[in-house]
Amino acid sequence: MADRHMPSMTPHLVRGVLLSPFKRPRPNAPVPPARLVLQNLRVDLAHLAGYERICGFATGSDALPITYPHVLGFPLAMRVMASRPFPLPLLGLVHTSIEIRQRRAPDATETYELTVYAEGLAPHRRGTEALVVTEARAGGALVWASRSTYLARHRTTGGSPSAAPEPAPSPSRNAGVARGPLPARAEWRLGGDVGRRYGAVSGDRNPIHLHPLTARLFGFPRAIAHGMWTVARCLAEQGPQGPVYVRADFKAPVLLPGTVTYAADGLAFELRAPGGNPVRRHLTGEVHPGDPDRV
Numbered sequence: 001m002a003d004r005h006m007p008s009m010t011p012h013l014v015r016g017v018l019l020s021p022f023k024r025p026r027p028n029a030p031v032p033p034a035r036l037v038l039q040n041l042r043v044d045l046a047h048l049a050g051y052e053r054i055c056g057f058a059t060g061s062d063a064l065p066i067t068y069p070h071v072l073g074f075p076l077a078m079r080v081m082a083s084r085p086f087p088l089p090l091l092g093l094v095h096t097s098i099e100i101r102q103r104r105a106p107d108a109t110e111t112y113e114l115t116v117y118a119e120g121l122a123p124h125r126r127g128t129e130a131l132v133v134t135e136a137r138a139g140g141a142l143v144w145a146s147r148s149t150y151l152a153r154h155r156t157t158g159g160s161p162s163a164a165p166e167p168a169p170s171p172s173r174n175a176g177v178a179r180g181p182l183p184a185r186a187e188w189r190l191g192g193d194v195g196r197r198y199g200a201v202s203g204d205r206n207p208i209h210l211h212p213l214t215a216r217l218f219g220f221p222r223a224i225a226h227g228m229w230t231v232a233r234c235l236a237e238q239g240p241q242g243p244v245y246v247r248a249d250f251k252a253p254v255l256l257p258g259t260v261t262y263a264a265d266g267l268a269f270e271l272r273a274p275g276g277n278p279v280r281r282h283l284t285g286e287v288h289p290g291d292p293d294r295v
Helices: 010-022 045-055 068-082 194-202 212-216 227-238
Strands: 036-042 094-102 111-124 127-138 141-153 184-190 244-250 258-265 268-272 281-289
Touching: 036 068, 045 068, 045 194, 045 227, 068 111, 068 127, 068 141, 068 194, 094 227, 111 141, 184 227, 194 227, 227 244, 227 258, 227 268, 227 281
Parallel strands: none
Antiparallel strands: 036 111, 094 141, 094 244, 111 127, 127 141, 184 258, 244 281, 258 268, 268 281
């Protein structure tokens, strides 16, 4: 196959929008078994620089930002989630968490093979979540992988997990992570165009991110920032490279325009609303350098 850059997402977005009204999400629905593979993918360095600027990464590095392979794989993820067999409606899907396992820093000039597939569905107290896996290989070796959950909000039946507590976190995953509010490191004022600017470089043009009017159709008072922009912006401050495990959970939407506080201490980081009692967290996460296989 010839060298390729990222494919267009527009046809899949349109298809997903058109199919969304006909889908009735439920956690026991089957997911499409196919694994989508894109070979001989090369990074568009101009596109990479635009991504680095909107997310706060330094430009010109030999290594890709740790979150950038997610953007490379997102056209395939969109194709999976917009397909007829995928049981959740694309419109209104909310990214709720991501785990990243990076075995080494991917080079910006390497050629990659990307694989994306839906691993399954799970009940959530507010609806149904889908687990989508993205893998990046170079020279046949796995260098980067992520597991993302996407939530379709809908009414749940009586006795469903909507009334049940969230599952307890793994002790090993949270060992050594600071408790309570983390020390504030910076305050960021976000413009109303952040969602549109990030959508332009990521290809994620979900209406909830683009304009207050389209966001209100899905229950948000204003447009909200992309979850992957918030975690990328935090990791641009953390600066993880080489082998690393990252976990981030999106707790509450960041309304645009708005102001957020970035906080970090040791392994842990978070993005929260400034001030406030109790603390309102938008994002919580942890970074484990040198430990990509952490569970």
